[in-house]
Amino acid sequence: MGRKKKKLSKPWCWYCNREFEDEKILIQHQKAKHFKCHICHKKLYTGPGLSIHCMQVHKETIDKVPNSLPNRSNVDIEIYGMEGIPGADLREHERQKQGSRPSNDSGSDDDEPTTKKAKPEGLLGNAPGMMQGMPNMVAGMMPPPGMPPGMAMGPMMQMGPMGPHFMHPPGMQQMMNAHMQQMMQGQAGPPKPLFPSAIPTSSTGGPGTPVVGTDFKPISSAATISAPPTTNLSLGSNGEGSKVSTIATSSATSKIIHPSEDTSLEEIRARNPKYSRNIPSKPDDGGASSSAAASELAMAVSAAQQAAAQQKQVEAMNHHAAMMQRFPVRVTGPPMTMTMGGPIMAPMRPPMMSGPPTLIGGPLMRPPPISMPPGVIGMPPGMMYGAPMFPTGPVLMQPRFR
């Protein structure tokens, strides 16, 4: 027991996931492996130190820490031994250690010399855990190449062997539920991406290149810059501002000239009551608002053009306004606003479609096969193009392509 405890807290190298007996050795390792200048072999103390050294002494830019894992190659993170490791990575490592413990324990016994084994397989981002035959181990595992790391195994497992496009009614309900849960989870907490990234089958980069690889910090990967001050607690579908993250705007030597709230200046400005005038809150008052707009427009025009053309203009405007009033609902109307729904609703629809594959790769502006009045636009496109619209859709297809 005591031994296990001790193992958990073994120092490890953030750059290559290797474990060490002692932090001193770890630091030696880092200096020799990761912080050594490839030109003059001087050993520096940190990644940023190395990059500054190379920049100043050799006029070369280092964009990656040597011998590091692809998503751990950031030269801007200051790490010395175990210090400076982003909290998320620390936790992830812990989790991974716990998760893979059974396999390690049952397999080779783990004594000092085996530290070599802890070395990752290679620099391509292969997941060490995966190699050891624990396919079910999900937590904290690094992604196999080619699969975006953010993509939890979850959805695919839940989907089971049935391809998402062959869903039939019996299973559908559960699928959708599972799926929706996935979506909601994704939106509720930062660790999971809102929508797993989809990678085009035609993606560039040679075969075997992890698409979200070397320099791409995959979304939601904990390998991002150490503790970005802008915590991206995403607001769920329903509320901007339910949880407002903040920015540390001032430090000892600098001050960011921006409100401390991590919201765009435009959003903050838009809260000013003077901008809320005339915004149609409900689709129903589309008529009223458009008439208001029209009168404003007329005023605007008259103000702008004091020339002779004025009269004509206003007439034209009024005429246009009258037109707009005649069928206000069709123009700004509810079909779109209602049916498009929130981001939670939207994803539910597409799985019902069995058509999407035929549409993928289709021309952009293909008009709807059935001609319809321009007014009712919202609904049919949603249905027609429902599936392609659904960002996670193709992700689920991905395994089939690989």
Next chain:
Amino acid sequence: MKSQNEYKLKSPPDDAISAVKFGPNNNQFLLASSWDGFVRLYDVSANNLRHKYAHDSAVLDCCFTDAVHSYSGGLDATLKSFDFNATKETTIGAHNNAIKCVEYCTDLNAIITGSWDHHVKVWDPRGPICSMNCNQGERVYTMSVCGEKLVVGTASRRILVWDVRNMSYTVQKRESNLKYQTRALRCFPNKQGFVLSSIEGRVAVEYMDTNPEIQKKKYAFKCHRIKENGLEKVYPVNAISFHPIYNTFATGGSDGFVNIWDGFNKKRLCQFHQYHTSITSLCFNHNGSVLAVACSYFLEEETAPDPLPEDAIYIRPVTDSETKPKYVAST
């Protein structure tokens, strides 16, 4: 570096200017959207206001599709188009929340809108109908079209790359390399990559190609900072505009400065004089001979200056020495 030829447009908007856009192939007309609820068409050569049309609330972005048609959207969540010849306004459609970005994709003749409702919609101007609606997972803050690619920058520092021809999947998803909120994003005219800026005086140059060799070239740099009595004031970089020919770009910050950069050679080509307040939008014209600079105070500070700085649009002819890379890139 005050240019003698720089001049201020007459009859400027009455509230903050959200965007200025030159027409696709002439130097004469400039579109300006404003928080006063109007979109204005200026004749830059004659220095007068030609037209304006209204939205129900603040207008956040606008674009030309051709010399006489504009599209615009704002806090009223409505996409409108205006025909300046016929002085006819058309309501195209709506989002569920404010429309933050309006872009025109020339290659595909599509209008693309990005909204705080987390969605990007693609509109066919011939219908006009909404032909696509894509969830971005977060509020859209900025976006840029580059050929058939659309790069979207959202809240929570996400960057999404789409192929406008097939929006059924995201071509790439990235997290911004900058630590702070994404403020602006523009694609290189040569389609190799894009530049994004954050609220923390920093600009990143990124490449589309996922090849690690290409990705090595990306970088970020600090700018738009002013050191005063040992305290460095770091300003948001609000605006980016690319020179259409040289692939150099101008950035404008809340510090009131405009810088022109050579992104491929990592050089600053020039810095303009300091404008009287924040730069909110920049736009080169189609041949890169003129830069429009929109200045409006934007509530960045806790205590606003009193009186509020005036809103102004400057038209500044630029020379090759200000915009052309000093030497040909070796790579």
